[in-house]
Amino acid sequence: MSVWDDVVGQETAVEVLRAAVADPAAMTHAWLITGPPGSGRSNAARAFAAALQCAEGGCGHCSACTTALAGTHADITVVATELVSIKIEETRSLVSLAQRAPAGGRWRVILIEDADRMSERTSNVLLKAIEEPPPRTVWLLCAPSPQDVVVTIRSRSRSLALRVPPVEAVAALLVSRDGVDPQVAATAARAAQSHIGIARRLARDPEARERRARVLTIPGAIRGVGDAVLAAGRLVEVAQAEAAAATEERDAQEKAALLRSMGAEGAATLPPSLRAQVTQLEKDQKRRATRAQRDGLDRSMIDLLSLYRDVLVVQLGADVELINTTLDEQVRTLAEASTPEQTLRRMDAIGETRTRLAGNVAPLLAMEAMTIALRPQG
Known part of the structure; x- marks a missing residue:
């Protein structure tokens, strides 16, 4: 057993990280770990952080390893935002923390799992700390690609690219x-x-499998504009429901904890000074729900892209295994009812919708435009 066991399909990257752990004199003060969604960026970064604290380089069973992997190590700070972006105030607190020597570990490690969610202004706050770090501080930044991080940060970090695991x-x-x-x-x-x-x-999660299956029935159910509009509404409703289910209980607990800490639990009204804190919490919770909804819609579109990819494979007669192996009949039906050119146009429409959602376009309008583009062409 070791801390690297869950870093699957990344043998080359693990070798690089192991070598850095083994030679502290050659250790880089800032790392930019990149890779496509699902490649295990966070897993690799957390394993690296644990190995840096371990006297044996990541044995997986000592106190340093277990606390690091559990997220309770005193000298490892993990930032994983659930909002649309990382706040500049949070970054400033990290910069201050980076100046402190490790409390008891070998290194002070600051891991930012969503470095691509820092604005340029926020990144500039971080820049000085990365340029002139204390000798025992290491920054681990994770992002989908180097281009998702501002060039000034990128140029001062050692890049490590992960691949999609088999x-x-x-x-x-x-x-x-x-x-x-x-x-x-x-x-x-x-x-x-x-x-x-x-x-x-x-x-x-059987329910997750069922939700995905429902999304993949949409292309076969659209016959005209009316069907497309209804399908778009269902997609948005499902994403909203999932976001609410994922955040509702947590929101209530956070609000109750805040009121309790202010001594205002059960109060009918709050004074203005306390009301401002509650309002700020509610704004943060709304941003978190917005991101959860966007992530849910994006996942649905990725699933649809996988279906049309399979359709294109069949249409071109490519000797490639299908992604959706349990939907062979549906894939072949869609392939027979359209041309490869039409399939590519539909995939482009889905890709364009993903871009629009990332740019804050109203979800329902974006999804309606997409589902209309998926309807059969006469």
């Missing part, structure tokens, strides 16, 4: 770590396109 490696991890049935694990890993987190959710 389906077989992800399935094997689900079997060994989570006890998932091998056949279910293989299907989930393939449907998730090797995204480790999504594969785990699909393998363990």
